[in-house]
Amino acid sequence: MRSFLLYFLIFYCFTFIILGREIGGFPFGVVIEGVIFITMIAAIFKTDKEEWKALNNSFFYLLLLWLLVSILEVLNPGSNTLAWVAEIRTTAFYPFMILALGFLIFKTNRSLDVFLILVIALSTLASLNGIKQLFIGLTPGEQEFVTANASTHLLWGRLRVFSFYTGAGQFGASQAHIALIALVLALGPMKKWKKVLLFVCAALNFYGMLISGTRGALFALIPGVFLAIFLSKNFKVVIIGGFIATCCLMVLKFTHLGDGNYQIYRLRTALNPEDPSLNVRFVTQQKLKEYMSSRPFGGGLGVIGYNGTLYNEDKYLSTVQPDSYFVKLWAMYGVVGLTIWICIMMFFLGKCCGIVWRIEDPGLKTKMIALTSGFAGVLICSYGNEVINNMPTSIVIYLSWVFIMISPKLEKMEKSTLLS
Template sequence: MKQFFLSSPIVKHKVIVLLVGILIAVLVSLLTIKFEAIGPLVLVAVCLAIVFTIFVFKNPRNGLITLIFYCFMMFFLGRELPGIPYGIGIEVILILTLFAALFFYAKKDWANCQNDLFKLFLLWFLISFFEVINPAGASINGWFHEIRSVALYPLLIVIIGLVIFRTEKDLNVFLLIIIGLALVSALNGIKQLHIGLSPGDQKFLDDGGAITHIVSGKLRIFSFYDAAQFGASQAQFVIIAITLAFGPFKPWKKIVFLILTLIFFYGMIISGTRGALFVLVVGMFMAIFLSKNFKVLIIGGTIAMVFLAGLKYTNIGNNYYEVYRLRTALDPKDPSLNLRFMNQKILAEYLQSKPFGGGLGVIGVWGKEYNKDKFLSTVEPDSYWVKVWVMYGIVGFVIWFCMMMYLFGKCAGIIWKTKDDKLRVKLIALMSGAAGVFFCSYGNEIINNMPSSIVVCLSLVFIYLSPKMDAAITAKKMKEITV
């Protein structure tokens, strides 16, 4: 009996756990003596990394869902717990999830990558990769940092998304997560306005953020990001929520979506981001267009025109700073707008002899960091479209723009062919939000930053995967009718 007891798998497991616990306790003690507080922290980080790796390899879906949470929250972590390069965390999670997927899924499961969504993102990555030999001679360090957000992240997100996500349940989980995180972002922004800033928020302003986030003595709410990204993201979720509110769902769900629409709209307004208005306008027209409902098209178009006319030709709401700032987006004499046009004119003259641009990382943050000797680093892009044009030249910009137009057109065709009403509305919501973010990126760098980047990429992924979902739903309905 004693022999049996000692050989029991349960006892063996407990003995192993006990030995590991003793070993960790000894290591913590030694590291504390040697390195003080930093030692145990490093050990804890290593242990968490091991646990997370096991978690991801057990099911790569865990890695992708973690990445979505991380992309929404990493700027918050960077402010409240500074000193850690949180941007690298995106690559770590992406690459870890990709390797896990290679082991977890069979060859047939990778067939979803055999489409033009993957091929076009791969093409854009290759073009970006060969920009390292751009004759303009931009810094390799700048190229390395820039390629991550403009080409590497989108490619890896698309690959992993196409392989891991495949059912309507995955789509529902995705919508639940991103809408929930957007709500948390909105509530944090409302807290900043009505309760106050956190220590990390205040430090962000003190370290230079106040230059762009305190205008005319008024704070532009930025939540977990910056004001431009927060406002555009909230506008994207206004489109998603209101589209779902008019979908064929239960009344209580419609009410929830309408409440969320109001919260997201308030979040957009308090951000003071003028470009967010174009997310709303383009997104709304896209949603109405994809619905193929001419009655809704006429009514929705009329409401939108009245709203824009009210902003353009009246002073209603000017006593509220947020409304006044939103109104300036439609003012052709706005100094900020004219400064952007002036910068674009300067860039156009400079780029006449550079059809392939100045190279990745030559303008913007990385331009100031690694290409101080280049003229392009001294001009603010103030737009992702302009940034692509400057870095890749007119040749690269035309390729990128045509690629995005093709993808949006292809997605529209897929949505129009979708038979299931509920699925179609969900796809319209994602597509309309993505289109709004794309066009808003003419005014700010939005589509290349988190969390908009991952939301747009995975929105395209789900639309491309939706024909199989639609077929499965239809087959299930036919089976129920037959039974």
């Protein structure tokens, strides 16, 4: 029952935006809290006393610290309580609760394989829906969304595909994330037909990234690929893989090959330091630097972004487009909170790399490399866009942490045949 509820939560986090667009009239996002609450109740009654020791780890305690920091932000006079409640959900509550549920519920290699299959299948389904949007057309709800967001989703008459995600930015970054995971898995030890299927899923997700028009998604792939190559500890793979990845970047950066394709042309602009969009972000950050210099603890949760517009329209920060999740945290928590968050993320990344480095089982190591490199890519990509804090990317990252942390135990357990 507990596992089913957590798998259902993953499924819902990938698809709930559809309900909001096509049905409307209800805040479908709050169902996530409802499912989390029900799953936690089930976990409390079904978890043995000994199993609660799974929470005794650094990831749990650091996210508890971040939750406490976020709770204390309610005292920040720069924001109101409604905005704080709305923002703390995705900023601190979701990561803490989903991580805790993952440690209490996921304990086997089979649960790892089911998790990987589920997220890759759902992301590939999103790719197919995105292809449908581009070549067949939009549903009434999707058309209404594009009409309301024409300035960001219709560029020079071309649709930026968003599938059933919050927008093209989240769709593109998520597609890059899952494409990387599927590609790394496909290179691992498993039956040929499974490798072929994973390569197809990786290709579809990569194409989904391209048609989203999200240039920042490229930075979920680049660091992720290089980290995956490094963690493989295979000298031949490091040399050949690094050479191929570098050549691909060189082609994008220094040639005009493929410029006839709009998606490739737009992706290429991500490597242009003179890109107007990039410079606008630098100007925004420069303006914020002066404003934030006297606010070391920030302007309060929900003072910027969507919740800022909704609840704090009288505040200066609500008029600033954060774009970057790092900038959003800086505005809300100040330099103190941003430093705490970055330190936590760097510790998580370092810890994950250290764990993966020591795994000996080839199949399990490949899966952990996929999850770790995916996390690294999303973290760096979040500098340019709000990614790591939005569903479904966030739940994939939080549960990735769980599986990486328990992988030394999984290495000693019975193997699963689902992805082998």
